[in-house]
Amino acid sequence: MPGKRIKSTGLAKGPGTPGIPKVDPILIVDNVTRNFGGVTAVDVNHLEIPRHAITALIGPNGAGKTTLFNLLCGFDKPNTGSWTYDGHNLAGVPSFKVARMGQVRTFQLTKALSLLSVLENMKLGAKNQRGERFWAALMPWTWGKQETEITAKARDLLKRFKLDAKEQDFAASLSGGQRKLLDMARALMNDPTLVMLDEPMAGVNPALTQSLLDHVLDLKDRGMTVLFVEHDMHMVRHIADWVVVMAEGKIVAEGPPETVMEDQAVIDAYLGAHQDVDLGVVTGRIPTIDTKESK
Ligand SMILES: Nc1ncnc2c1ncn2[C@@H]1O[C@H](COP(=O)(O)OP(=O)(O)OP(=O)(O)O)[C@@H](O)[C@H]1O
Ligand SMILES: [Mg+2]
Known part of the structure; x- marks a missing residue:
């Protein structure tokens, strides 16, 4: 079992507000939008992901998290915007080239x-x-x-x-959890620098939860940067160094997990879609939301 983990601090150049510049960003997103018919799925003005840290991307169902992953990894094309990975402009770069460059992702629905x-x-x-x-x-x-x-x-x-x-x-x-492990292991075949995980815990039996958490932490220990989408707030609080919150396509909050979970914009974002949010957040506990089945 790993020892006590030290969380990365001093990642941002100021207090956690949406779009805050990072000290050493690996991914920089500018004005990325994606519309589906009349729906604006993604509308990200500015976002920076800190290098060598674990960043959680959270938000209610339909917030645009998966669509943003698809865009950033070349699986979909935005209506507007640009983004760079490690200083390279990635707009228009196809997914297989993005992966070769060291930015890999797993899928909400396993691709095994x-x-x-x-x-x-x-x-x-x-x-x-x-x-x-x-x-x-x-x-x-x-x-x-x-x-x-x-x-x-x-x-x-x-x-x-x-x-x-x-x-x-x-x-x-394989079980659902073993497939998630296989997805993660397969992503590492490319020796990535940035690993993007879309709901690594969804559908995972509690027996494998700790193992998955340890593997994500291990990626950071090995020098990789992790960006993961997750509905499990316990996982977010436990392993994330930084949390970015999306709602209705926009970044509505970001900051360290201890503070971001108590941000009014975060509570509102979850309350908008989840009437059953655990309001324990008001007393300092983490909001829990109903974990849905993997899509
Ligand atoms: N291919 C598509 N065609 C039409 N609409 C889409 C498509 N993909 C996503 N959307 C819409 O875009 C919005 C954002 O969806 P997205 O899957 O990115 O959300 P999400 O934050 O990943 O949600 P979840 O937590 O449920 O996985 C939703 O309104 C969704 O219905
Ligand atoms: Mg999704």
Whole structure:
């Protein structure tokens, strides 16, 4: 078990207000909007994500969190705006190139291919993956040195995530929590710098909760930056160094978890969509919201 974790402090250049510049931002977002018909799903004026820290992106259902992830990783195109990752302009860069550059993400709905083995799923996460790789992964006789290295790397990661005993099993046979672990392990095949996790805890059995938390903390210990979307406020409070709150497409609050959870804009954002929010926040406890099933 890891020892007591020290939270990163001094991440922002001032008090936590929406759009506050960071001391060392890895991701800088400007004026990014995305409309679906009449709905403005994302309308982010300015947002900076601090490097080498764990940032939680929270907000009620439909706030635009997943859409923002899709835009930032090249899975969708915005109506307006620009953003940079590590100083590189990413607008218009396709998702596979974004991943090669070191910015990877997992999906709210697992992308594990059910009828491929756990090991094959891992290999599909490897860098330089082209269309034919999919088939090559299934035809070992076409593998070269690179594929051997990829297999070794996949096995190392599966061991770290305690999925090594399952490498030949179909991904379909894994539990919800094991699939979340597989998603995270597969994202690491690319040696990322920035790991973006969309609801890593959704649908996870409590028995695996601690393990997932430890893996996220471990990413930071290994020098990576983490940005995760989560509805589980206990996880947010426990591991986030910084919290960004979205509602109706906009950033409505940001700051350290201890203060942001008591921000009136945050309480209002959750109350707007969740009448059953635990108002214990007023007395200093964390709001709890109904954790929905993974979509
Ligand atoms: N492909 C799409 N076509 C039309 N509308 C969409 C599409 N994707 C998202 N939306 C709409 O955009 C808004 C934001 O959705 P998004 O999935 O980004 O929210 P979210 O914050 O991730 O919510 P959740 O917490 O439920 O996952 C919602 O109103 C949603 O219905
Ligand atoms: Mg979502």
